[in-house]
Structure formats: C-alpha cells, structure tokens
Amino acid sequence: MSLKVYNVLTRTKQDFVPLTPGVVKMYACGITVSGDAHVGHAYQSVVFDVITRYLRYLGYDVKYVRNYTDVDDKIIANAARAGIDPIAFAEKYMHQTDAEMDALGNAHPTIMARATECIDDIINFVQRLIDSNHAYVSPFGDVYFKLDSFPFYGKLSHIKTDKNDSGVRKDTEPGKQNDLDFALWKSAKPGEIAWKSPWGMGRPGWHIECSAMNLKYLGEQIDIHGGGRDLIFPHHENEITQSESLTGKQFAKYWIHCGLVKINGQKMSKSLGNGILLKDVLAKYDADTIRFALLRNTYAADIDITDNLMPESRRHVYKMYSTLAALRGRDFSGADVAKTDEKIAEIRDAFEHAMDDNFNTLEVIAAAFGWFNFINTEMAKKSTEYDLARIADKIRELFGVLNILQHDPVEYIDNIKSGVLKQNGLSAADIDAYISERAVAKQNKDWAMADKIRAELLAKNIVLHDGPDGTTWDVNL
RNA sequence: GGCCAGGUGGCAGAGUGGUUAUGCAGAGGACUGCAAAUCCUUGUAUGCCGGUUCGAUUCCGACCCUGGCCUCCA
DSSP, rough: OOOOETTTTEEEEEOOOBBBTEEEEEEEEEEESSSSBBBBHHHHHHHHHHHHHHHHTTTTEEEEEEEOOOOSHHHHHHHHHHSSSHHHHHHHHHHHHHHHHHHHTTOOSSSEEEEEHHHHHHHHHHHHHHHHTTTEEEETEEEEEEEOOOTTTTTTTOOOOSSSSSOOOOOOTTTTTSSSOEEEEOOOOTTSSOOTTSSSSEOOOOOOOHHHHHHHOOSSSSOOOOEEGGGGIIIHHHHHHHHHHHHHHHOOOEEEOOOOOOETTOOOOOTOOOOOOOHHHHSHHHHHHHHHHHHHHHHHOEEEEEHHHHHHHHHHHHHHHHHHTTTOOOOOTTHHHHHHHHHHHHHHHHHHHHHTTTTHHHHHHHHHHHHHHHHHHHHHHSSOSSSSHHHHHHHHHEEEEETTTOOOTHHHHHHHHHHHHHHHHOOOOHHHHHHHHHHHHHTTTTHOOOOOOOOHHHTTTEEEETTTTEEEEEEEE
C-alpha cells in the first residue's frame, strides 16, 4: 500500500505523489504571536509534526517550513495595551511558544520563518502583483488585490463571489475598487510600526506573508500546504489567489487541514474566551500524555478536549510504559526467532497501513492497545515463544513517528510516581513502612488492619498489589 | 441565505457493500484473605423514508436534526 492523503482542494483521498520524487516541500501556517499559545495551536503543530515524521519514515526528504506572523493588528493592539513595543511583544511570545513546542515534543521545522524578516520579499511580491495588474494602490497608500483579475477565486473554499447572497462579507473601505478586494499592504496610522515601501510607510496585510515566505523558502510550487480548518477561508483562499496570480502555476498540490479544538463539546475560540492555554496543559501533563490525547483522533476531525481526556490518556500511556518497564531484565534468549519476526512484521504492517490511510494515528493507537495486550498476555504465561523485548522495541520505534513512548520506561514511571508521592506528601520509604506494618497484620490475619492501611494509602492515590512475592505498590492515576 | 462536515452500541469514536473497530463504563470468570493490577469471556448500534443491489451502516436521492465556516482565529 502507498500513502493516501485527503486533499481539501479536490475533496478526495488521493495517492500522495510529490512534485519531485523523494522530496516533499511542506508549509504549515504557524501562529500569529499575539499572546499565549493555546491547545488548538498544540493540536495543529503536533499533527503536522507527525505528518513530517511519517513522511521521513517513508524515506522522503522533507523540507518543512512553518511561520510566525509577528506583525498584525492584534499584536499591535495587545502590545499597546501592555505598553510594550510590538516587535518586542511578538518576540516574547515567539520565544515562549518555541519553548512550549519543544516541551510538547515537536521536532523543529526545517525553517521557522518570520513575517518581519521577509518584509523585502513581501514588498517585492506585492510590487510584482501591481506590475502584472493583479493589484493596485489606493489613494490612501493601501495596496489591494484586484479580485477580478483571478478567475479561480473560491477553488479551495468553494466560496462563490458572483452571487449577491453568497454570504461573503463585503467590506466597504475607502480606496477599494471592489468590496471583495483584500489588502496586501496596509498604510500605517501615525505612530504605528511601519516599514518603508514604494507606497509609503506601512505593513503587510494578513495573507501576503505566507505567500511570500513560501516563494522565498520553498519556491513557486509546493507539495503540501497545511493549517487549521479555520484558515481555509479566507486565508488559504487568498494565498492561492496571490501566489497563482504571480506565478501562473498551481501553488500547492495537496491542502491538508486539521480539525478544530472543542472544549467539553463547545467550540473553542478567541471570541468565546474559553481557550485552554498550552502552558497550563504542559504544567499538568507530560508530552506523551498530551500527544496521545491529541493523536487518538483522526486529524481532520474536530477534537473534543473533555475533562477526562487528559487523565484517561495519562492512564493509557502510563500502562504502556509499565508494560515496557516490566520487560526489563526478562530473558527471552529461548524465543522463537521466526515467530517473533512474524509478529514484528504484522505490527509494522498494521502501523503502515493505518498511517498510509491519511495519517490515521487513531487506528495506530487502537492497534497498539492490541499489541500491548499481546505482550501482557504472553508475559503472564509461564513461558513464551516470543522475544517480547524485541517486539516492544519495534513498537517503540514505530511510536517514534508519533513521538510517544520514547522515554526510558523506568524513568518515566519513576517520574510519574514521584510526582504523585510529592502531591500527597509521601516518600517511597513511607510506603515501604506501611507495607511492612501491613505484612505483620496480614501474617496475624488481622484483615481489618490490613484493609485499613490499604484504604489509607488509596486515599493518597497509592494502590497496593498483593502478589506471591509480597506486596508492591503503584500510583492510582 | 451561501459553502462544508456529520448523525453509529450507556458514553466517546473509527473503518467497512456481505465477516472484530478501539477505549471508557457494565456483566461473568481466573487470581486474591478480601481487593487491586493483569488476563479470559461477554451484552447492547449504525437518524427517518425511498432507490440501486443477491445483500447497505457503507453507494444514490429526499427529509429531519446537529455542528462548523462565511469577522480575528490553528
């Protein structure tokens, strides 16, 4: 099987065939740094991180460009409110977001582009659109794209502009020749941050920076352009319009959009103010847990972040690591090599089958429940024909594409455990003392006392396991 | 009004023209002093109405309903 990708442009699932064999040029719209990153940004960044990793897993040479839009109306407004220079303001949130993306476990894109570092490219782009009669300068120093000049407007979003009731908002701004025209360059109001241009002091419009950065870093044509679904219109539609007007060539071959984040069933948006900040999630949960939660979903569907999503994900991840940790020190030297190889091949095929189907990480995780169940079952037997350590290594290798389960299992478990202990004011020695005390009670068949000790610890999220070799403890997540 | 997505078992949520999603919760069992963990077994579903078909949850059409976009948004 080969990779199939749902292309929003054609509204079909298509075989993935890059423009140049073996090479993938991908651009995903990053963040306008007007404040703290939220879980929607986290979702989108993880989705495209995993797409990049899987393309590389398949052997493609991937060039992944991601941008920060670091100048726009909201940044200017928020910076003014904070009493900070907008450049410094944007920079602060850019660095903060970089650190959060690292903490989330995202690999660095090949290039992190910044709008303000591409002002010359943007001006050049706009000038070429003016020269080719696709744009015009208003009497007020703004530059607008002339929508009439591009006959394919709406090819991505299917918005129609020829009907009066099409629903497209028609801003009436002084200087616009047509209400549907959109700004490429905005003239500066007094005191606003601005750059020198042939049309006076001003700054880029919203959509142009992505077109200019694409051209600068990836060229006229790219394989994959991505972003959140909310960007399809008008942002991506306008990008296509600008870029294809300039080059006369198809801009992006595949358009990939991830779903949006809902919070307990309600759409998350800036206007509703119900956003969950990424930094708050990172303060409570580790990257494995967050990625597991986000990837246990098909990327194109909206993801509902319910109150129990993260806790449940943490339990699953913890259980997987527990299985991996339990394999430590086991001897599988007598295992059947051929049988083990067969199992490994089966796991790899299931993984690739799922990922080839439009990056179906949900299916990967569903299959993984079965793989871990298999290991647990075999481990519970007196003896097994399989080299479970090698099978586990393969699972971990495949999960590298999701960047989950990449920590040392024992260290991961210890970290989670010590976190719970700390929260409950306990130490491992305390628990050992309880267990010894309880062992005495058990020996005396003082079940009431034994149960009381067990209940006390459970109240502190410590659960005891009585086994043939004595009592062990674990955290109750 | 325009565009788009979707309606699946108690809940969440996939795939699939005829056969198991998966997870959580539930039931029974092994194990245990009783538990827990782990493992085994297990029940309930495809909005409504037509059509195509030997056969549709899966394709087509109508209807009902929900959600998103059409303002800044990943």
